[in-house]
Amino acid sequence: MPQSAIRPIEWVDGEVVILDQTLLPHGEESVRCTRVAEVAEAICSLRVRGAPLIGIAAAYGLALAARGDEASVMGRVTRAADLLRATRPTARNLFWAIDRMVSRAEAGATADELLREARAIHEEDAETCRAIGDHGAPLIPQGATVLVICNAGSLATGGIGTSLAIIRAAHRSGKSVSVLACETRPLLQGARLTMWELMRDGIPATLITDGMAGTCMARGMVDLVIAGADRIARNGDTANKIGTYSLAVLARHHGLPFYIAAPMSTVDLSLADGSAIPIEERGPEEVRSFSGSPSAPADAPVFNPAFDVTPTELVAGIVTERGVMTAPYEKSLPA
Amino acid sequence: MPQSAIRPIEWVDGEVVILDQTLLPHGEESVRCTRVAEVAEAICSLRVRGAPLIGIAAAYGLALAARGDEASVMGRVTRAADLLRATRPTARNLFWAIDRMVSRAEAGATADELLREARAIHEEDAETCRAIGDHGAPLIPQGATVLVICNAGSLATGGIGTSLAIIRAAHRSGKSVSVLACETRPLLQGARLTMWELMRDGIPATLITDGMAGTCMARGMVDLVIAGADRIARNGDTANKIGTYSLAVLARHHGLPFYIAAPMSTVDLSLADGSAIPIEERGPEEVRSFSGSPSAPADAPVFNPAFDVTPTELVAGIVTERGVMTAPYEKSLPA
Numbered sequence: 001m002p003q004s005a006i007r008p009i010e011w012v013d014g015e016v017v018i019l020d021q022t023l024l025p026h027g028e029e030s031v032r033c034t035r036v037a038e039v040a041e042a043i044c045s046l047r048v049r050g051a052p053l054i055g056i057a058a059a060y061g062l063a064l065a066a067r068g069d070e071a072s073v074m075g076r077v078t079r080a081a082d083l084l085r086a087t088r089p090t091a092r093n094l095f096w097a098i099d100r101m102v103s104r105a106e107a108g109a110t111a112d113e114l115l116r117e118a119r120a121i122h123e124e125d126a127e128t129c130r131a132i133g134d135h136g137a138p139l140i141p142q143g144a145t146v147l148v149i150c151n152a153g154s155l156a157t158g159g160i161g162t163s164l165a166i167i168r169a170a171h172r173s174g175k176s177v178s179v180l181a182c183e184t185r186p187l188l189q190g191a192r193l194t195m196w197e198l199m200r201d202g203i204p205a206t207l208i209t210d211g212m213a214g215t216c217m218a219r220g221m222v223d224l225v226i227a228g229a230d231r232i233a234r235n236g237d238t239a240n241k242i243g244t245y246s247l248a249v250l251a252r253h254h255g256l257p258f259y260i261a262a263p264m265s266t267v268d269l270s271l272a273d274g275s276a277i278p279i280e281e282r283g284p285e286e287v288r289s290f291s292g293s294p295s296a297p298a299d300a301p302v303f304n305p306a307f308d309v310t311p312t313e314l315v316a317g318i319v320t321e322r323g324v325m326t327a328p329y330e331k332s333l334p335a
Numbered sequence: 336m337p338q339s340a341i342r343p344i345e346w347v348d349g350e351v352v353i354l355d356q357t358l359l360p361h362g363e364e365s366v367r368c369t370r371v372a373e374v375a376e377a378i379c380s381l382r383v384r385g386a387p388l389i390g391i392a393a394a395y396g397l398a399l400a401a402r403g404d405e406a407s408v409m410g411r412v413t414r415a416a417d418l419l420r421a422t423r424p425t426a427r428n429l430f431w432a433i434d435r436m437v438s439r440a441e442a443g444a445t446a447d448e449l450l451r452e453a454r455a456i457h458e459e460d461a462e463t464c465r466a467i468g469d470h471g472a473p474l475i476p477q478g479a480t481v482l483v484i485c486n487a488g489s490l491a492t493g494g495i496g497t498s499l500a501i502i503r504a505a506h507r508s509g510k511s512v513s514v515l516a517c518e519t520r521p522l523l524q525g526a527r528l529t530m531w532e533l534m535r536d537g538i539p540a541t542l543i544t545d546g547m548a549g550t551c552m553a554r555g556m557v558d559l560v561i562a563g564a565d566r567i568a569r570n571g572d573t574a575n576k577i578g579t580y581s582l583a584v585l586a587r588h589h590g591l592p593f594y595i596a597a598p599m600s601t602v603d604l605s606l607a608d609g610s611a612i613p614i615e616e617r618g619p620e621e622v623r624s625f626s627g628s629p630s631a632p633a634d635a636p637v638f639n640p641a642f643d644v645t646p647t648e649l650v651a652g653i654v655t656e657r658g659v660m661t662a663p664y665e666k667s668l669p670a
Binding site for chain 1: 515517518520526527534539542545549551553577585587588623625626627628630631634635636637639640643
């Protein structure tokens with residue numbers, strides 16, 4: 001089945017149709033949102049997730065909110081933007097997309113024009129993914145195995161992904177490439193989503209638990225690591241799914257390159273370094289259980305940060321739609 | 336509740352009563368073994384687990400097999416030993432206990448004498464745990480947080496554990512000590528067993544997923560790491576639960592000491608280094624599912640090594656019943 005068949009979000013007849021990723025890979029069901037509050041709930045509950053994709057979801061949510069009396073578009077968009085900004089704190093793309101939509105509304109855009117803007121954000125992200133893939137593919141040597149974490153694929157973006165775009169581009173160019181996918185506890189996006197995507201595409205992939213990454217590197221089973229990103233500071237410090245930092249330290253210990261792949265909309269030009277990136281902490285039940293099955297004493301104290309920050313020193317390069325940036329990253333960024 | 340209430344294995348009225356650890360912490364049920372094949376099944380299926388404890392289980396299994404016609408004890412013990420040796424390849428203590436029982440049988444021990452030998456192995460391990468705790472407790476600074484993996488506690492030994500013995504001894508001495516417990520996928524011994532033990536003892540403990548260890552170290556939440564062991568080579572290379580090696584690399588990166596705690600029966604004097612330690616690979620279903628719930632595509636390829644090897648360079652010291660050994664370890668070992 002072609003990977004383009006994966007459509008994690010669509011605008012259909014005035015509704016935002018979101019593939020419910022919490023049910024994958026065993027259920028493929030969508031939720032149809034007719035109100036922005038439903039979109040916000042889908043973002044909070046991770047029915048839709050992945051930094052670029054939640055930006056797209058927020059844009060469609062604002063397009064939903066804009067519909068109605070044209071005289072009060074701005075008021076509805078402002079309230080909806082406040083609601084959406086409060087859903088998840090870490091992914092920069094969410095705020096980037098909301099800001100872009102709000103600034104169009106401030107410039108007097110109609111509801112129809114705001115829908116066109118949301119569609120443009122969606123379509124531009126698909127193009128961005130293709131460009132990330134094309135720029136990053138040369139980083140993968142012939143016959144290499146790439147270690148990945150979480151899901152930075154079609155289910156995280158409006159296109160073919162970020163880290164998975166690079167793997168897909170290398171695969172399509174005829175290179176032999178295989179993947180080791182960390183399952184990515186607590187919500188298992190690697191096991192549930194990345195394995196599902198790669199198996200659909202026929203790209204060889206093997207699933208491991210997060211604790212196996214080190215021994216796989218020591219055994220020579222890994223050639224490079226490519227991770228996505230939720231927010232990148234000006235100096236290259238990068239917030240991404242919890243566990244990414246450990247992979248970067250392990251890669252350094254084993255002399256393996258560790259790359260980040262993300263659209264420019266993930267870069268937060270306001271942050272000099274990663275110390276001010278807000279790190280979302282989620283509820284204890286995610287760690288005490290999976291999919292309804294308890295895995296720990298019911299009252300076990302839990303620490304559950306959803307993201308960690310990898311310092312720029314451990315990053316070999318950042319692949320964006322503009323090319324492969326290397327340190328010092330500030331030189332590649334707008335002032 | 337006093338920790339001594341945890342009895343993972345007992346010989347009761349001619350039966351080996353094994354607490355079924357696969358059901359913990361939500362179910363506390365025992366299996367009663369009347370034949371050695373049932374003990375072997377309990378070891379294979381991890382109803383009884385932990386390197387010292389499976390040695391004790393094997394000893395009781397051989398005591399079971401010995402019962403019957405006194406003229407043919409040796410034949411039954413030999414066949415039972417073959418069965419038990421084939422259960423799990425990595426833990427040295429299993430083979431150590433079997434060898435000790437077989438050599439008693441070869442010396443003409445009766446079934447009653449073999450039962451006394453099994454009980455002695457059990458009781459000596461309890462004493463060994465106490466000694467490990469006493470030797471190791473000074474390694475924990477006042478107010479420290481210890482990161483642990485898997486379960487190296489009462490559920491893994493005949494006593495108060497190995498790494499958990501050290502934490503318990505520090506706690507009992509009045510030191511303020513807290514624990515960060517890695518959940519330890521795939522089988523979640525950290526979440527299910529270590530959290531259960533520590534919460535019973537009233538020792539402050541917080542559960543994290545395995546991928547969170549790095550960020551916890553970077554945030555200054557960890558003072559030292561203490562892991563158990565399944566097999567230790569003469570040079571100090573140590574096989575332990577998968578994920579241990581990653582913790583050792585992370586500890587080194589953050590300048591934190593990484594200790595091993597284990598009885599001398601875990602040391603394999605026949606191995607110069609860890610390269611020849613057999614590493615058990617287990618079935619894919621352990622990784623494709625989580626606590627009974629499927630967590631990946633049903634046909635996802637999986638790599639599932641149950642252990643990894645931490646090289647001696649990353650080990651700050653090995654705590655045994657004899658004291659704290661440091662490199663070069665060969666000097667502390669019998670020739």
